[in-house]
Amino acid sequence: MAVVLAGCSSTPAPAPALPPVSTTASPPVSTTASPPVSTITTTTPPPPPSCAEQTLAGLDPAHRAAQLLMVGVPADNPTAGRTLVTAAVVGGVFLRGRSARPVTEIGSDVAALQAAAAAAGTLPLQVSADQEGGQVQTLSGPGMPAIPSGLRQGRLDPATLAAQTTAWSTALRQAGVTLNLAPVADVVPAGTGAANPPIGAVDRQYGSTPDVVASAVSTVVTASRAAGVGTTLKHFPGLGRVTVNTDTGTGAVDPATTVDDAALGPFSAGIAAGTTAVMISSARYPALDPRNLAVFSRAVVTDLLRDRLGFGGLVVTDDVGQAVAVQAVPVGDRAVRFVAAGGDVVLTVRSSDAAPMTAALVATAAADPVFAAQVDAAVTRVLQAKVDAGLLSCG
Template sequence: MSPTATGTTTSTPTPDPVAALSLEQRVGQLFLAGTPATAAAPGTLADVARLHVGGVFLSGQSTAGAAGDAALVSRFTAADHDGIPLLIATDQEGGLVQRLAGPGFSTIPAALTQANEQPQQLQADAARWGRQLRAAGIDMNLAPVADVVDSPQQAQANPPIGRLRREYGYAQASVLPHARAFAEGMLAAGVVPVAKHFPGLGAVTANTDYSSRVTDPTTSALSPSVAVFRGMIDDGAPAIMLSSAIYSKIAPGTPAPFAPAVVTGLLRTKLGFSGVVMSDDVSATAQLSAWTPQQRAILAIQAGVDIVLVSAAPEQAPAMIAAVIAKARTDPAFAAQVDAACGRVLALKQRYLK
C-alpha cells in the first residue's frame, strides 16, 4: 500500500503475468511435448527454444538412473530462454507404467498392489518415489490413476486400465483414499500429481491409443468414477488429465478432450475444478485420428483444456502451435480462452515449481 496526498492509501496493481507475454509465448505454455527418456529429441529441444513450448514429457523407458535422467532434463532447461520454468513430466505410476528406472529409482508396484497398503503408508512411499523423481529433475507425474473398474471380471475386459492393473481397486471407497495418498505423497516431495483419466476410463472395452470411436455408454455425472475426481478436487488437486473416450451420457459422439460438456460443463462448473486440465496424448492416438493435428489442438483449447499433451508424435507440435496462434489472432473469444489457459498454467508453475 502507498500513501496518497490526502493521506489515504491505494493498492499497487498486481502485474498480469499473461499480459507480459507475447501471443507466441502464451500459446507455447499450453503444450507439453514429448522426448524419449533416453535422449533429447532435437525437434523438441528446438520447440522449447524457438516456439516457447512450456513443458516436456519423458516417454518410453529409461534405465539410466536419476543422474542420467537429470543430465537429459538439463538439456531442455538450458534451451528455455523465456524465464518461465519448464514443466518436466513423465509417467511414474508403477507396475507396467514406470518410465524411469535404474540407480536412484525404486521399482514401484502396480496400483492394484499399492491398494493393499494402508493409505498412510502409501503416502509415505509416494513421497519417497517423488523425491527420486525430483532428484532426476522431474516436477510433474502423470499419476495417480483415479479410474474405477467395477470388478475383477470387468478388469479383464478393460484394456487401458484393468488388464494392466492400474486401478486402486473396484469401488470408490478403495480408489479415492489410495489415489489421494499417492497424490499427497507426490506433492510432499515437490512433484505435481496429475489425476487421470477424467471422467473415468474404467468402463471402456477398447484402448483409445489403438482403437477409434471408443465409447463409454454408462458413465454419467453421478458415477463413482466422477465421485473419485470430485473427492480429489475437494482435496485441492492441482491438475487433472482427461480421457480421450466418448461419453454417451455426457457428450454423445464427441471425444472428451473436444467436449465442452465434459471439460467446462462437468469438470469446471459442476465439480468446481479451477486447476490445470490436461489432455491425454493427442498426437498418435487412434481415437482422434479423424481430426488433423491442427484441429485437435484448437478443439481441445476451445473445450477448456489448458495443456495439450503431444507426446508420442512431438513432431506435430509446431503445426498445432501455429494453428492456435493463427486462430487466436483472428478470433477474440478463442484468444481469451488461450489467455485463461495460460494464466492457469502460469499459476501452477508459480505455486509448485521451485
C-alpha cells in the same frame, strides 16, 4: 366574523375579545441550503497482478500459444529436445518412452534442457513423466524405488502408501520431473478387468469401488505434493468401463457415466487433496455429450469438471499425437478444440506437432476474441502452475 348562537334568547351575546396581533417582525426564514452531511466513501483498490498475470502480459501471441503445449522428448536422452524448447518455446516437455539410466543422470539432462531454455530467453519448462507403477513407469534406473502396480498399491494401508509415494516422488524430483502424470483415478468394476484394455488388463486401477480408489488417490496426491511433485488425475471422467484402448483404436465408449456417477468420486477426492492437474480421456460419454469425444467436449471439461466439480487447476489432454482415437481430427484442430472446450495443456508425444498446433491456436485467437480470452485464461493457469512448482517467480 358573524357568529350564530343556537338558543331561545333574542338578545345577541357579546363577541369574545381577540388576542392582540403582535407587531414584532418574525425572524426571516433562511433560504440558504444546509451544509451536506459528510459521507466518507472508500474504494478498495484492485489487487496487484499476480506473477502469472505479469508474465502473461509480456508474452506475444505465439509464445502464449506455445505455453499450452507439452511435447514429448526421449526419456533416455532428454537433451535431444533442445531445439524443441529453444525454437518452438513450448511450455512443457513429456519424458516419453522408458529409461533405465540412473535418476541423477536424467536429472542432469533435464537441468541442461532447462538451462538451454533459459539461455534462449524462454520460460522454465514443466517436465512430466508417466510414473504410475507396475507396467507404466517412465524411469526405472538406479535411484528410483520399485513401484508396484496400481492394484497392489490400492491394497496397502494409507501410511505405507504415503511413505512409498514420498520415496518415488523424491526420486522424480531428483530427475527434474515437476509433474507426474498419475495417479489413475479410474474405477474398474470387479470382474471386468480383463475386458478393460487400457486400465484393468494391466492392473493400473487402485481398486474396483469408488471408495477404495478415492482413498488411494487422496493419499498419493497428498504425499506427492509434499515431496514437491505435482499430480495428474486420470483419465476423466473415467476409463474403467470402456472395452477399447484409445491409444490403439476408435470406438471407446462409456454409456454409463453421468454427471452424478459414483465413479467420479475418486476425481473429487483428488481435487479436494489439491491435485495440480486432471487429464481428460479421449473416449466418448454419450450421457454427458452425445456428439464429442471427452477431450473436445465443453460439457465434460467445463460444465462437469470445472463448474460442477469445482476444479480450477490445469486440465491436460491424454496423448493427442499418436493416439488412434483422435486421428480423424487435423493436428492443429486438436489443440484448438481442446482449448475451446476449456482445457489448458495439449500433450503430444510427437515433436512435429508443435508447429501446426501453435499456428492453429494463434490463427484462431486472432480471428475470435472469445477464443483469445480462453487462450489467455489457459496460459494464466499454466503459468500459475509453474509458480506453484517453484519454476517461475517475479521480483
